[in-house]
Amino acid sequence: MKTNQTQTAVIVIPTYNEIDNIGKMLDYLFTKTFPYIHQKKTNQQDWNMKVLVVDGNSPDGTGKLVTQKAKKYKEIYLYTETSKDGIGAAYLKGFKYAMSKLKADVVFEFDGDFQHPPETIPVMLQAIEDGYDYVIGSRKIKGGSNPKGWGFKRVFFSEVGGLVARLIMFFPFKNFFKVTDPTTGLKVTRVKGILDQLDMDYSHLYSKSFGYKLELLFNTLKLKPKFKEIPLKFQVRTAGESKIQTQTAKDIFRVVFLLRWHDDFTQKFLKFGTIGGFGFLINFFGLKIFSSLYKKMQFQIGLINFLANATASEIAIISNFIGNNLWTFAKQKITSSTQILSKFVAFNLSSIVGGILVPSFIIGLGTQFLGDQYKTILLFLAVFGFTVPYNWFIYNKVIWKKKKA
Ligand SMILES: Nc1nc2c(ncn2[C@@H]2O[C@H](COP(=O)(O)OP(=O)(O)OP(=O)(O)O)[C@@H](O)[C@H]2O)c(=O)[nH]1
Ligand SMILES: [Mg+2]
Numbered sequence: 001m002k003t004n005q006t007q008t009a010v011i012v013i014p015t016y017n018e019i020d021n022i023g024k025m026l027d028y029l030f031t032k033t034f035p036y037i038h039q040k041k042t043n044q045q046d047w048n049m050k051v052l053v054v055d056g057n058s059p060d061g062t063g064k065l066v067t068q069k070a071k072k073y074k075e076i077y078l079y080t081e082t083s084k085d086g087i088g089a090a091y092l093k094g095f096k097y098a099m100s101k102l103k104a105d106v107v108f109e110f111d112g113d114f115q116h117p118p119e120t121i122p123v124m125l126q127a128i129e130d131g132y133d134y135v136i137g138s139r140k141i142k143g144g145s146n147p148k149g150w151g152f153k154r155v156f157f158s159e160v161g162g163l164v165a166r167l168i169m170f171f172p173f174k175n176f177f178k179v180t181d182p183t184t185g186l187k188v189t190r191v192k193g194i195l196d197q198l199d200m201d202y203s204h205l206y207s208k209s210f211g212y213k214l215e216l217l218f219n220t221l222k223l224k225p226k227f228k229e230i231p232l233k234f235q236v237r238t239a240g241e242s243k244i245q246t247q248t249a250k251d252i253f254r255v256v257f258l259l260r261w262h263d264d265f266t267q268k269f270l271k272f273g274t275i276g277g278f279g280f281l282i283n284f285f286g287l288k289i290f291s292s293l294y295k296k297m298q299f300q301i302g303l304i305n306f307l308a309n310a311t312a313s314e315i316a317i318i319s320n321f322i323g324n325n326l327w328t329f330a331k332q333k334i335t336s337s338t339q340i341l342s343k344f345v346a347f348n349l350s351s352i353v354g355g356i357l358v359p360s361f362i363i364g365l366g367t368q369f370l371g372d373q374y375k376t377i378l379l380f381l382a383v384f385g386f387t388v389p390y391n392w393f394i395y396n397k398v399i400w401k402k403k404k405a
Contacts, residue, residue: 005045006045006046006047006048007045007047007048007102007105007106008047008048008050008102008104008105008106008292009047009048009049009050009104009105009106009107009108009125009188010050010051010052010098010102010104010106010107010108010187011027011029011049011050011051011052011107011108011110012052012054012094012095012098012107012109012110013051013052013053013054013110013111013112014053014054014055014087014090014091014094014111014112015053015054015055015056015057015058015062015066016055016056016057016058016062016084017058017060017110017240017241018058018060018062018112018113018240019058019060019061019062019065019240020239020240021052021112021113021239021240022062022065022066022069023065023068024114025113025114025118026066026073027069028068028118029051029118029121030051030072030073030076032118033119033121033122034049036122037049037122037125037383038120040122042126042141042236043126043129044129045137047125048075050075050076050077050098050102050104051073051075051076051077052058052077052078052079052094052098053066053076053077053078053079053098053112053208054079054081054090054093054097055078055079055080055081056081056084056085056090056270057080057081057082057084058081059227063078063080066078077101077102077290078091078143079094079097079266081093084206084355085202085208086208086209086212086363087208087209087212087243088205088207088208088209088210088212088213088215088216089202089205089208089212090212091109091212091216092200092202092205092212093202094107094118094172095107095195095200096200099191099195099196099200102299104191105192106125106128106188106189106190106191107188107189107191107195108121108124108187108188109185109186109187109188109189110185110186111185111186113237113239114235114237114238114239115147115233115235115237116185116235117187117233117235117236118139120137120186120230121234123204123230124137124188125188127188127228127230128188130224131226132190132225132227132228133189133190133193133194133226133227133241134187134188134189134190134194134221134224134225134226134227134228135187135188135227135228135229135230136179136181136184136186136187136188136217136227136228136229136230137181137184137186137187137229137230137231137232137402138180138181138184138229138230138231138232139158139181139184139232139233139234140162140180140181141180141181141229141231142180142231143233144231144232144233144234145233145234146158146234147234147235147236149236152238154239157248157249158183161183161249161252161253162181162182162183162242164178164253164370165182165183165214165252165253165256166179166180166182168256168257168260168296169214169218169256169259169260171183175221178227178229179217179221179227179229180229181229181232182213182214182217183210183213183214183252184213184232185213186232187217188340188385189220189225193223193225194220194223194225195220197223198216198219198220198223199219201253202266206254206255206258206259207251207254207255209245209248209251210244210245210248210251210252211248211252211254211255211256212253212255213272214252214255214256214259215255215259217254218259219285221372231269232311247292251324256331268328268329269392272324272328272391272392272395273322273329275304275319275320275323275327275328275390276320276337276391278319278320278323279316279317279319279320279323280316282312282315282316282319283309283315283316284312285312285315286308286309286311286312286313286315286316287305287309287312289308289312290307290308290311290312291304291308292311293308294307295306313355313356314319314348315353317347317348317355318351318358320347320351321344321347321348324395324399324400325400326362328375328395328400329374329395329399329400332400332401332402332403334399334400343399346398347399347401348392350394351391354386354387354390354391355387355391355395358369358382358387358390359379359382359383359386359387362378362381362386363375363378363379363382364378366378366381
C-alpha cells in the first residue's frame with residue numbers, strides 16, 4: 001500500500017553533443033520508466049520524478065531538443081552552462097540546482113547516452129525506500145558487467161584502474177571491500193543529511209572532469225551513509241561520440257592520491273609516525289650519550305645502562321607527548337595545567353607498558369622459545385605489531401579522545 005507521502009527524485013543528466021541520445025532518453029524515461037515507477041506495486045510511496053539536463057552549451061542543438069521535449073513532458077528542466085566546464089562541474093551545478101530549485105529529496109547521477117539502463121532507476125529508488133542513503137551501480141558484482149564491445153585497453157583501465165583507486169583511497173579499511181566499482185557513474189544520493197552536507201562549489205574539486213566521481217564518492221562515504229551497490233550492466237555507446245579522454249587514467253590516479261593524502265586520518269597518522277620516529281631517535285642517541293655521561297659515576301655497567309636508557313626513554317616520552325599534543329592532535333590539544341598533568345601521567349604509564357614492558361616480554365619470551373637469533377625480528381614484530389597500533393589506539397581513544405559534540 002502506498003502512503004500519501006510523495007518524495008521528489010531528480011535525475012541529473014549532463015550532456016555535451018548528445019542530440020542523438022537525449023531525445024530518445026527523455027522519451028524513454030517519461031513513457032516507460034516513470035509510468036512503471038508510478039504503478040509499481042512494491043513501492044511504499046509515490047515518487048515525483050523530475051529530469052534536469054545540464055548542457056555544456058552543446059553546439060549540436062542538444063539544448064534546443066531538450067526545450068522541445070520540455071513542452072511535451074512537464075517535469076523536464078534545462079540548465080545551460082555558459083561553457084563546457086567538465087562533467088564534474090556539470091554534475092555539481094546540477095545537484096545544487098536540484099536541491100535549491102527543484103526541492104529534491106534524492107538526486108540521481110545518470111548518463112543520458114543509454115550506458116546506464118533506465119531500468120536501474122526503480123531498483124535504486126526501492127533501495128532508498130528500504131532506508132539506504134547512497135546506492136550505486138556496480139559492474140563488478142553479480143549481475144553487473146562491462147560492455148562486450150569494449151577493447152582490451154578500456155577493460156584493462158576499468159579493472160586495474162578501479163582496483164588501484166580502491167586500494168589508494170580505502171585500503172585497509174572496510175570501504176575497500178564494500179565499494180567494488182569506484183569509477184561508476186550511476187548513483188543516487190539522499191539529500192537530507194548526505195548531499196546537503198557536501199561542498200557543492202565545483203571550483204574546489206581536485207578534478208572537474210572524470211576524477212570528480214572518485215572525489216564525490218570519497219566525500220560522500222565519509223558522511224557514513226547507509227550504502228548499497230546494485231548490479232549495473234554497463235552498455236556500449238550506440239550513438240554520439242565518446243567524451244572519455246586519454247588522460248582520464250592519470251586524472252583518476254592524481255585525484256585518489258590527493259584524496260588519501262589530504263584525508264584527516266592520513267595526516268594524523270603521518271604526524272603520529274613522524275613524532276614516534278623522532279622519539280625513537282632520541283632514545284637511540286640518548287642511550288649512547290647518557291651511558292657515557294653516567295660512566296663518571298662509580299656504578300656497575302649494567303646499572304649505568306639501565307639508568308641511561310631510562311633517562312633517554314623518559315625524554316623521548318616527554319617529546320612524544322609534547323609533539324603529539326601540539327601537532328598530531330592539535331585539534332584536541334590539551335591546554336589546562338591540571339589536564340596536562342593527569343593526561344601526561346596516563347601517557348607516561350601507557351608508554352612504559354606499551355613501549356617497554358610488553359615488547360620486552362615479547363622479545364624475552366620469544367627468544368626463550370625460538371632462540372636468540374630471532375631478537376631483531378621479534379623487536380620489529382613487537383613495535384609494528386603491538387606498540388604502534390596500541391599507541392594509536394590509546395592516543396585516539398584515551399589521551400586525545402574527541403569530545404562529543
Ligand atoms: N555538461 C557537460 N556534459 C558532459 C561533459 N563531458 C561529458 N559530458 C556528458 O556526460 C556523459 C558522460 O560522459 P563521460 O562518462 O565522461 O564519457 P562518455 O562520453 O559517456 O564516454 P563513453 O563511456 O565512451 O560513452 C556523456 O553523456 C557526456 O555527454 C561536460 O564537460 N559538460
Ligand atoms: Mg557514457
